[in-house]
Amino acid sequence: MKLLNFKQNEQVKLGVLTSVGVVDVAAAANVFEINAPSDIHELIEGGPAAMAAASAVAAQAVELKSSEYIIPESDITYASAVTKPGKIICVGLNYRRHAEETNAPIPQYPILFNKFNNTIAAHGDTVLLPKVSTKVDYEAELVIVIGKQTKDVEEEKALGHVFGYCNVNDLSARDLQMRTQQWLLGKSCDGFSPLGPYLVTADEVGDPNKLAISCTVNGEVRQSSNTSDMIFNVKEIVSYISQYMTLEPGDIILTGTPEGVVLGYPEDKQVYLKDGDVVTIEIEKLGALTVTMKQEV
Structure with missing residues (x-):
């Protein structure tokens, strides 16, 4: 099932994408x-x-097709695919070729950090380029959405604890990220985790480690890879994190980005995001997530 959230009369409502439009569930x-x-x-x-x-x-x-509760998708204003995650956990350097392009050693354990709810944004939003940074980078990533309380789960059972998946753009202010050994500052600016457009249930996605993943900026392909290049796959990530903290329904895990980020280019060829850039993250079966960057003044 393809689920989504949309805004109506200053409320966020739950929708289901169908062949005849978006069903307003309520x-x-x-x-x-x-x-x-x-x-x-x-x-x-x-x-x-x-x-x-x-x-x-x-x-x-769908059977009755009434406009009373079916809305054309083109008429909706999206909200974030997950609106209030209790935890936003991120995995760094989790694609082999991304680690190689940044000259980083292949991690022996998942590198974990976190974001906060101030970073949540939606498909179609305008995201501010903070005035305190000049090096904001894009990162196409697959998001795991936890479906039930998870503690010490074995890898073989871990996917059974996943509700579904969605796209995220793990926006990163590299100059702030690299200011200290802790990455949090560069990852947690407002709007730096656009999620969506859909939350697709796990049964519809199938194997999460066989999905094409890409990022375009103003229509130019910057990242093009597959989730099969993950160093730690989805079941390993969920199992590993659950050994150290209890995951709750609605928690989200950002699973890392493939090669092609600006940081991976030689310094003289690095062109970071600028005012007016349109960035699209697309993952097979999950749709395309687009935001427009705007310079904060």
Whole structure:
């Protein structure tokens, strides 16, 4: 199922993308008198019963095709695919060729850092280039969305704890990131984690480590790879993190970026993001996430 969040009358609403448009889950559930979740986190936390209710609402809405609860996708304003993650955990240097392009040693363990909810943004948003940085870089990444409480899970069972996946642009202010040994400052500026456009359930995605992944800037391809190049794959990441902290439904994990980032170029060829740049992250089965950069003044 392709889920999304959209804005309507200053509210964030849950939608399901279907062949006939976006089903407004709350509106359709009200018409059909079905007790279904109206919020993405309520859906994730509700488990199989909540998913079954949302699926039933979407199926009935598609059958009846009423404009009362079906909206053309072109008419919606997107919200972030995950609106209030309890944790935003990131894995650094997790693609072999990306580590090589930055002359970094291949990690022996996942390199973990975190972001915060101030970084959350949506497909179609304008993201500010902070005035305190001149070196903002793009990073196409696959996001894991946790579906149930996870602690000490074995690798063989880890994918069963994943609700779904989405795109993220892990924007990075390299001059701030490299100022100290801790990366947090350069990763946590406002709007630096656009998520979306969809949250696609795990059953629809299949193997998360066989997905084409790319980034374009103003239509020019900057990154083109596959999630198979990950050093630590999705099940290894989920299992590893769960050994040290309990993962909760709605937590998200950013799994690293492939080669092609600005930082990987020779210094005389580095062209960082600038005012007006349009950046698109696209991962197979997950759609395309686009934001426009604007210089903060």
